[in-house]
Amino acid sequence: MPHSRMSLLTTISCMAVFFAQLGMMMYLPAIPSIAQSLNATQSLTSLSLPVYLVGMAVPMLLWGKWGATWGIKPVLIASLLMFSLSSALLAVCAQIETFLCLRFVQGLGASGMSVMARSLVAQHFKGDQLTKVLSWLSIAFVISLGVGQYAGSILMSSFDWPATFWCLAIGAALLAGLVHHGLSECRQTSNTPACWGHYLTIVRHAPFLRCALMGGLGYAIIIGFNTAGPSIFQTTYEWSASDYGVLGWAMSLAYLLGSLTVNRHVLIRGQPQLSAIATGIMVVACIVMIVGVMTTPTCAALLWVPYCLIVFGQAISYPISLSQASDHSPVSGPYSMALCGLIHQMIAAFVGVTVSLLNVQNPLYLAAICLLLATMVRGLNPIKPGRGSE
Template identity: 60%
Template sequence: MFGLKKILIVSLALFGLCSVLLAMCTQIEAFITSRLIQGIGASGMSVIARSLTAHYFKGPALAKALSWLSIAFVFSLGTGQYVGALLISAAGWSATFWVLGVGAILHIGWVYRYLPDSRQAHGIPSSWGHYVMIIRHLPFLFPALTGGVGYGIIMGFSTAAPSILQTTYHWSVNDYGALGWAVSLAYLLGSLSINRWVLTYGQKTLSRIATRIMLLASVLMLMGLMANRSCALLLWLPYCGIVFGQAMNYPISLSKACEYSPVSGPYSMALCGFIHQLLAAFIGTTVSLLTLRHPLPLALICLLLAVLVWGLNIVKPTSSRDD
């Protein structure tokens, strides 16, 4: 109805405004409310970025293009965690939100100036029925869930890891911030692997390899912590292996979901983004409610989710339309 560019600008404005409000918050109720609305803006930015990518690329080329989007995610994952730790240590927690607010405002100007507007593709009118049709199409749903559950592993680990690393291994804020570089390197290598090899070996082969890597890394994490719970290396190093596999799995899952969508246009990518954010919120909330204080339960959760990712990937669904 409005085009991707306008929705992206609105999302950036919402994110930037809430970031400024968060920096000035003095009450916990206002902080949580602003944080919730900020998340809505962040989700819109994330979904539109993928939708724009799907607008210009198709098939294996889309997976290759999405790997570049993943590389951009690497910089936010690693530098954000590290720079955030430095800002908190130097200027307090509010400084991180001021930086986010200024960054969002700068991006609004860049998007307005350089990004061409994109209306609905092929003249398809907007309809909620399109989303119902897509989500009922199993060849779309399974790869979408594969990427979403893998994304949920990262969100679940990020929810519980700060507390575990602080209480069990006595890490400082700066120690946890430095871990972001290792995680970023793992994600970068996974994204570069897809970018380099997807056109050569195909999405199916690399997707199978990626999910097996995630499963193997989760098994190694659980077995290592069962043998020695006092070594933090046995927690975060296998996690980097999971991140590496997810970096390979994620762009392929998005590309396959869009390829098998029964409706053309940006609907499938937008729905993928919604599914992924919903799964990440559910997994992150569940992990936070469990109030994990020890690494072994977290390793078990990572393994269960990795098994689910692997299972979703090997299933070959058939839609009712195909029947």
């Protein structure tokens, strides 16, 4: 594949993932302000994050089938336009019920963006090379963590919360234009006929399912932390919205370092060794977090520093799990990435809703949830040191 085409595919995929994640992260520092503006409780407003995740999860199998039927380009454009329109409507929303409904629709669009972005690279790369390219998507994800929360806090302070959604609307519309003009020569359809039965075939394949669950549970740690995080840091530790926004940069740096570690070392050290190291780091960091908040409950650093180590481990583990899931899939085309996305979003949405409904305000409870999820990730790790990837 020509280098210029590979760069174009990677850039478009990264931007699609970037905006899908921005929709999740950018408004978080403004949650207390949104709750006040819409005359809603902060707990109810916090449901907008898991609602977004449910919106991402519900249509993922449909996006995969549509991508196989009509091609990645038109489906990606449609999802970008849906995301853009719903973001614009969120900016002018005045009721919490409407806000939550529009967050669901925004999640629907983000779902298509995420599935098509990963399907685009999965079509053209395999094995360790796919892991390397997926690490670039992880870098886009991590940049959205830092840029999203920090930019969201700046926009909130300068222009109030609707500005965050206007930025998302304009950015997604511009990306749709780039896709329209830039993907004209990309292969758009899979050689595998479109069929719902392919999903059942894939999910019954144990090696695929283990890898998909591993990625989803690790992703759920980030979602669970960010669901409870704004309230815990701004209430328990008395941080401002700007302070919490700055924390996004620390999380971004951790994820960036993990993604760069995969990008640099996966072709040399291989997936088994990196995956074992990453999942081990996640478990140890969770233990350190629990001990820290138990011994010094007033020190916020003992919560967020171990969390950054968890994020570092997840940044290494996640692209490896996606690559393994794609390679283990018994069916080609967008199906495996769509099913991975569904599994990941359903797990994340379940954890997000659970954390929100339990109204987790105690840092120790949040640390315990992180440890439970990290232990499950470690237990599901399908590739052990000394074994090559299948």
